[in-house]
Amino acid sequence: xxxxxxxxxxxxxxxxxxxxxxxxxxxxxxxxxxxxxxxxxxxxxxxxxxxxxxxxxxxxxxxxxxxxxxxxxxxxxxxxxxxxxxxxxxxxxxxxxxxxxxxxxxxxxxx
Amino acid sequence: xxxxxxxxxxxxxxxxxxxxxxxxxxxxxxxxxxxxxxxxxxxxxxxxxxxxxxxxxxxxxxxxxxxxxxxxxxxxxxxxxxxxxxxxxxxxxxxxxxxxxxxxxxxxxxxxxxx
Numbered sequence: 001x002x003x004x005x006x007x008x009x010x011x012x013x014x015x016x017x018x019x020x021x022x023x024x025x026x027x028x029x030x031x032x033x034x035x036x037x038x039x040x041x042x043x044x045x046x047x048x049x050x051x052x053x054x055x056x057x058x059x060x061x062x063x064x065x066x067x068x069x070x071x072x073x074x075x076x077x078x079x080x081x082x083x084x085x086x087x088x089x090x091x092x093x094x095x096x097x098x099x100x101x102x103x104x105x106x107x108x109x110x111x
Numbered sequence: 112x113x114x115x116x117x118x119x120x121x122x123x124x125x126x127x128x129x130x131x132x133x134x135x136x137x138x139x140x141x142x143x144x145x146x147x148x149x150x151x152x153x154x155x156x157x158x159x160x161x162x163x164x165x166x167x168x169x170x171x172x173x174x175x176x177x178x179x180x181x182x183x184x185x186x187x188x189x190x191x192x193x194x195x196x197x198x199x200x201x202x203x204x205x206x207x208x209x210x211x212x213x214x215x216x217x218x219x220x221x222x223x224x225x226x
Contacts (some may be wrong), residue, residue: 004153008190043201043217087153089138097144097205097215108184 003027006088006102014110017078023071023088023106030100032091033064035073037084038104044087047073078109113138115204123224124192132187132221136204138196142166143185144215145177146201154201160185161207189223197225 006023025033027111033048033050039089048055050062061074088102116135124130136143142161148156156169174190183204189196196205203216 008151041199041222043219045181046214047216053209079154095205097142097203098153098156098159098169099144099146099203100156100217102153 001026002103004088005086006105008103008105010108011105012108012110013078015078015080017109018076019078019088020029020075020076020108021073021088021107022051023073023102025069025071025088025090025100026044027092028069028088029092029101030069030090033091034091034099035060035062035088036087036101039084040042044101047086060085070078075107078107079108080111083107115140115202115216117200117202117218117221119221120219121222121224123226126192126194128192128225129188130192130198130223132223134186134187134190134202134203135184135219136193136202137216140204140216141183142207143179143183144203144205145185145187146203147171148199148201148220149195157187157214175214188201189214192203192225194225197223200222 002049036044037047038044052109054063059076063072085104087104144159145157148154158168163179176188179185199220201220203215205215
């Protein structure tokens with residue numbers, strides 16, 4: 001079993017739709033959580049950190065449930081430019097940045 | 112201010128050969144990590160260098176080795192290449208100073224193809 005599991009998708013949604021991605025992690029020692037975005041053949045880029053209290057950045061909302069070891073990302077009002085692969089990432093120790101990546105969920109936003 | 116730079120961008124090798132990939136961290140960063148990303152997978156942690164020493168290592172064989180120089184730049188070496196080593200190799204930098212909250216920054220990667 002992989003340490004970080006994600007639905008690979010693809011999620012094919014129309015512009016303006018709301019889409020949610022889920023992720024589970026198996027190591028309870030995980031301390032920091034992130035969502036990264038990766039465009040085709042490009043490097044991953046940090047989308048947002050994820051906190052227990054939940055956090056929002058514009059159209060993006062991330063939630064963390066430590067008890068269930070579950071992370072989510074909600075994208076509202078999808079844009080064509082949101083098409084990318086979204087990587088769920090955990091870090092066991094805050095100071096080490098040994099990131100454990102999920103395999104990613106591919107999102108396709110159609111006109 | 113240059114970000115993380117990697118070279119070369121693309122590389123083609125044959126089985127059994129050796130390869131060296133290079134990375135210059137973002138200005139002000141002293142820690143370099145290397146990741147391997149196979150097609151359709153997320154990046155996998157190879158190892159991390161800080162103060163010219165390997166601090167952490169992922170589940171990769173000894174064929175994968177690295178080095179960090181006094182200027183914080185780093186090299187990844189892979190010996191006896193296998194077809195399965197074909198992947199995007201990503202370098203990421205940060206600084207691990209006390210109290211620091213700097214995130215990880217990735218370079219654009221080196222695409223290695225082993226034939």
